[in-house]
Amino acid sequence: MKGDNRVFLENLEWFDESGQELVHRLPEKGSGEIKWGAQLTVRESQAGVFFYKGKAIEAFGPGRHTLKTGNIPILTKIASLPWAMNSPLRAEMYFVNMKVFANLKWGTRDPVAFKDSELGLIRLRAFGVFNLRIVQPVLFINTMVGTQGVFTTEEIEEYLNRVIVSRFNDYMGETIDSIMNLPAKYDELADGLATRLKDDFRHFGLGLANIYINAITPPPEVQKAIDDRSRVGVFDDMNKLMQMKAAMAMEKASESEGEGSMGMGTSLGLMMPAMFAQYFNAIGRGAQEGGSPIPSIEQTKCQECQSSIPVTAKFCPMCGHQQLVFSQCANCGKNLAPNAKFCSRCGHPAGEKPAPIYCKRCGAENMAGAKFCNECGEKY
Incomplete structure (x- = not known):
């Protein structure tokens, strides 16, 4: 027509x-x-x-x-x-x-305040990458996408960056006293930060697959103080280093003086069993740590009873809780019925979001649930 x-x-x-x-x-x-x-x-x-x-x-x-x-x-x-x-x-x-979106970037736009036990109040910059995936499609559409025809990672990356930086600041304040030995704790910090962020991501139907910390950089003057301290540590260990080199030289001299090639062959013969044992132990560890070719059904956890269930399940076989989430309580994370006006667990209004927190010392606005101020480092 x-x-x-x-x-x-x-x-x-x-x-x-x-x-x-x-x-x-x-x-x-x-x-x-x-x-x-x-x-x-x-x-x-x-x-x-x-x-x-x-x-x-x-x-x-x-x-x-x-x-x-x-x-x-x-x-x-x-x-x-x-x-x-x-x-x-x-x-x-x-x-x-539903795929994993890898190599999304996060970082501090402005330096965040951190109270160091040795250096006092300093400002840190941090950056890294994280991997993201959608685990609750209906909840994600209802809370983040709305009526948009196309929704890309670019539109969500800035908000998630703010969430990561805020929780990073909290976790640093709770677990790190001084940044002097910080590089050795990057993996530990990343694991703890991922655990802290899971609830924030879950409220939007998102799952944090992995998060990595590439660098945490203090101001130049603080970096100089850390470098000076590292040099002192090197000089303290110099005596041990010289003793180790002397022992290696004596061992090499004893081998070349009397035994020649026969001595070397004997040494290799004694070393071979240990080398093979180490090799096969490594293979065994690899198989136990995920090298098994047997495929398995991807699992997740019921948010209500924490039982392991298939990711495709719409109801938990243990407690019957609905897994297809339409909305969640912003206060306690309870899965809500499609037309619920109040949370059945805590009574919080269904559509009301938590209010931001304002620092009592400097007045800076921080995300709901923050424990340390990003601007002055003050603890709430």
Whole structure:
């Protein structure tokens, strides 16, 4: 019909050409007319979420799906019977990219304050990378994406950077007294920071796959003091170094004086069993640490009872708690029913977000839950 701008969507599928799209909606603008019986194809690295009248109706895993009563029972009430189940539905399909998004950058835009037990108040810069993935597609759409047709990592990276820096500052203040020996603790700091951030990411349906700290840099004058202290430590250990070199020289001299090649061959013969034992032990450790070729079903934990369950499960087999999350309480993290107005666990209003914290000393604004001020380092 001339002038009819309606778009009928009968084959729904999506490919991420950029590698940076978290969510893609069909159609990208407005809502489309999805016909009864339309075909939906979801790839292994995707999830599909069907929206009707602004509400999430169902989530689909990998495979080919037909949008009929068998897949979405509620469609029997939505579809118009006088048109013999052939009427189009004003709806949208959101494709969620479930892959791991690697090498996202985080870092301090401005130096954060840190109270060092030896150097006093100093300002630190830190930066690194983290890996991100979506674990609750409906919750992520409802809390972060909204009605956007395309949502990329660029649009979320800045906010997540603020969250990481705030929690990094808190964790540093709680666990590190002085930055003198800080480089040796990067891995420990990264592990603790990842644990601290899991709840922040979980509220948005996100999972933090890994986080790495590349560098923590103090001001130049503080760095000079650390370098001077390192040089002193080198001089303290010089005597031990000279003793070790003398012992090595004596061993080499004794080998060349009397035994020659026969002595060397004997030494190698004695060393071979130990070398092979070390080699096979390393192989055994590698197999135990993840070298097994046997595939396993990816697991996650129920947020209610903490039982291990498959990532594709919609309900926990142990406690029956729903795993397809539509919204969460911003105060305690309880999974909420789609139309809940208050949290059944703590009574917090469902749509209300925690208020930011203002430092009593300098008045700087910090994220809710912060324990140390990013501006002056004061503890709340």
